[in-house]
Amino acid sequence: MRLSLLSSFFLATVTGVLAAEGSDVLDLTAANFETVVNPAELILVEFFAPWCGHCKALAPHYEEAATTLKGKNIPIAKVDCVENSDLCQTHGVSGYPTLKVFRNGTPTEYNGPRKADGIVSYMVKQSLPAVTPVTADKHAEFVKADKVVVVLYATEASEAPVPSFSKVADKHREQYLFGLVTDPAVAAAADVSPPAVVVYKSFDEGREDYPAANVASFNEAHLATWLKEHSVPLLDEVSGENYGSYAESGLPLAYIFVDPTSADKDTVVDSFKGVAKSYKGKVNFVWIDAVKFSEHAKAMNLHEAKWPAFVIQDIAKQLKFPFDQSSEFSAATVGPFVQKFVDGSLEPSIKSAPIPETQEGPVTVVVAKQFDEIVYDDSKDVFIEFYAPWCGHCKRLAPTWDTLAEKYAAVKDKLVVAKMDATENDIPPSAPFRVNGFPTIKFKPAGGREFVDYEGDRSLESLIEFLESKAKNSLVAPPSAGSESAPADTPAASETVVPVGGEKAAQGHVEL
Known part of the structure; x- marks a missing residue:
C-alpha cells in the first residue's frame, strides 16, 4: 500500500x-x-x-x-x-x-x-507494499534502501515461489524490505538465474544468496529462519539502537565486553571474528562498551570490572553463561567455552541473594538458591510477587501484600505468600516463565507445577478473592482456644487499592 x-x-x-x-x-x-x-x-x-x-x-x-x-x-x-x-x-x-x-x-x-x-x-x-515491484531503473537504488533488503528474482509475478515469498514478506515487513524482480535482464545483471533470493546488506560481505536448492523446494519457515541468521553482522557493536534486532533473531547473544578507550580494543574484537564465523547461525557475537554498560555486565553476572570479559546470554530463557574472569582471556580460550554452550554441557550462572538467616515479617522472602525448595513445596499453595526495589508500582503494592500475608499467617503451613527481588535473583531454569515487568505475580497450587498469572487489580479484596478461588488447600484458620473468629478483613484494608499497570523490565534487568 x-x-x-x-x-x-x-x-x-x-x-x-x-x-x-x-x-x-x-x-x-x-x-x-x-x-x-x-x-x-x-x-x-x-x-x-x-x-x-x-x-x-x-x-x-x-x-x-x-x-x-x-x-x-x-x-x-x-x-x-x-x-x-x-x-x-x-x-x-x-x-x-x-x-x-x-x-x-x-x-x-x-x-x-x-x-x-x-x-x-x-x-x-x-508505507510500502509487503513486496515492492522493482524495475530495472530502480534496482540499484532499492537494494541499498535499507540495512537489509530481500529480493526475489522470478520469471512471472504469479508463479511459484512468489505467493510463498509474499507470505514471508507480510509477516516480516517490520524487519526487512522485500522486493520482486521479474525482468530477466535485471536478474542477469545481478548474476542470478530465476527463481533466486538474494539478501543485500549494508555490512559484512554486502550480499548473501539463498541456496538454490532451498529456492527450488521453497519453505516459508526455512526462509524466515535463514533471514534471521543473515540479517545481523558477523560481529558488531551492540547498543540500545540495535539490541532489538539481536533479540528478535532468537539466537543466544555472545558479548565481548571491552573498554573502548583501550589501545588494543580493535585487536581484541577482530581476534574473535574467526570464532564468530564458526558459530554463525547458532550464536550471535557482539562487542559492547564495558564502561558505558557496566551495569549490564553486572546483570550478566560479571562481578569484576575487569575487561575484556565474555558472557553468553540465552535471551529466550534469560540464562547467563559468563566466562570465568580469573581465567586467561583470548579467542583461543573462549572458543572451547562456546562449544560447550552449543553442546548444552555448560551450566548457567544463577545469581542469588544470600539465604535469609531468619524470615522477618509476614511475607516469605525467596532467593534463587531456595526457589525450588520453597516454591515447589507440593504441600503448599504459593502466591509470589517478583519485584524491583526501584519500581513505584511494587512500592505501592508492598503494604497490601504484607496485609495479605498477615491475613493468612495462621495457615502458613498451607499457603506461602512470598516475594522475590528479581534484580538480585535470577529466575532459575526450573521455572517455566521469565519476568519481563514489575510487579509480576504468580500462583502455584499445592501439588502442581503449573503457574497461574494474577492479572486482576491489586486491591486486597481482589487478591483475597483470587486466592480463595485458586487455592487447593483449605485457607480457614483453625480456631484458637477460647476465642471467636474475627471478620475476614477490615474496611480499611479492603479499601487499599493499587492502580493496575506495571513497569517494564529490560532483558537481564538492565536496559541497553
Whole structure:
C-alpha cells in the first residue's frame, strides 16, 4: 500500500492546523483524535507524559523523524496522556512512551527503534507494499534502501515461489524490505538465474544468496529462519539502537565486553571474528562498551570490572553463561567455552541473594538458591510477587501484600505468600516463565507445577478473592482456644487499592 493522493492532501491540511510552531509532530487531543487518525492510511502516534524521562529522551528523535517523514507524506503525532487521560486509557496505554501505528483508525503496536533513522526506516517499510515491484531503473537504488533488503528474482509475478515469498514478506515487513524482480535482464545483471533470493546488506560481505536448492523446494519457515541468521553482522557493536534486532533473531547473544578507550580494543574484537564465523547461525557475537554498560555486565553476572570479559546470554530463557574472569582471556580460550554452550554441557550462572538467616515479617522472602525448595513445596499453595526495589508500582503494592500475608499467617503451613527481588535473583531454569515487568505475580497450587498469572487489580479484596478461588488447600484458620473468629478483613484494608499497570523490565534487568 503506497500512500494515496488523499493522504497527501490530508497530511498537508492537518500539519498546518495541528503541529506546534516549529514542529512537524501533530498534537492530538480527545477532541480531534478520531478526525485526524481515522482517515489516515498510515500514521504513527506517541502516547506520552510530560514528566516521563524516556519520553523526553525520545522527543528529539521523534521530531527529527517527523520532519523526514513529512517529506514522504507519512504523518507522526503525539498525545499528552496527562491532559487526555481518558483517551489514553481507551487505547490501552499503561506505560510511557507507548507508540502505535494506525491504519485507517486501526492500531497495531510499534515495535521499531526509538532513534530517528530507525523510526524513519520502520515507517517507510509500513508505507510500502509487503513486496515492492522493482524495475530495472530502480534496482540499484532499492537494494541499498535499507540495512537489509530481500529480493526475489522470478520469471512471472504469479508463479511459484512468489505467493510463498509474499507470505514471508507480510509477516516480516517490520524487519526487512522485500522486493520482486521479474525482468530477466535485471536478474542477469545481478548474476542470478530465476527463481533466486538474494539478501543485500549494508555490512559484512554486502550480499548473501539463498541456496538454490532451498529456492527450488521453497519453505516459508526455512526462509524466515535463514533471514534471521543473515540479517545481523558477523560481529558488531551492540547498543540500545540495535539490541532489538539481536533479540528478535532468537539466537543466544555472545558479548565481548571491552573498554573502548583501550589501545588494543580493535585487536581484541577482530581476534574473535574467526570464532564468530564458526558459530554463525547458532550464536550471535557482539562487542559492547564495558564502561558505558557496566551495569549490564553486572546483570550478566560479571562481578569484576575487569575487561575484556565474555558472557553468553540465552535471551529466550534469560540464562547467563559468563566466562570465568580469573581465567586467561583470548579467542583461543573462549572458543572451547562456546562449544560447550552449543553442546548444552555448560551450566548457567544463577545469581542469588544470600539465604535469609531468619524470615522477618509476614511475607516469605525467596532467593534463587531456595526457589525450588520453597516454591515447589507440593504441600503448599504459593502466591509470589517478583519485584524491583526501584519500581513505584511494587512500592505501592508492598503494604497490601504484607496485609495479605498477615491475613493468612495462621495457615502458613498451607499457603506461602512470598516475594522475590528479581534484580538480585535470577529466575532459575526450573521455572517455566521469565519476568519481563514489575510487579509480576504468580500462583502455584499445592501439588502442581503449573503457574497461574494474577492479572486482576491489586486491591486486597481482589487478591483475597483470587486466592480463595485458586487455592487447593483449605485457607480457614483453625480456631484458637477460647476465642471467636474475627471478620475476614477490615474496611480499611479492603479499601487499599493499587492502580493496575506495571513497569517494564529490560532483558537481564538492565536496559541497553
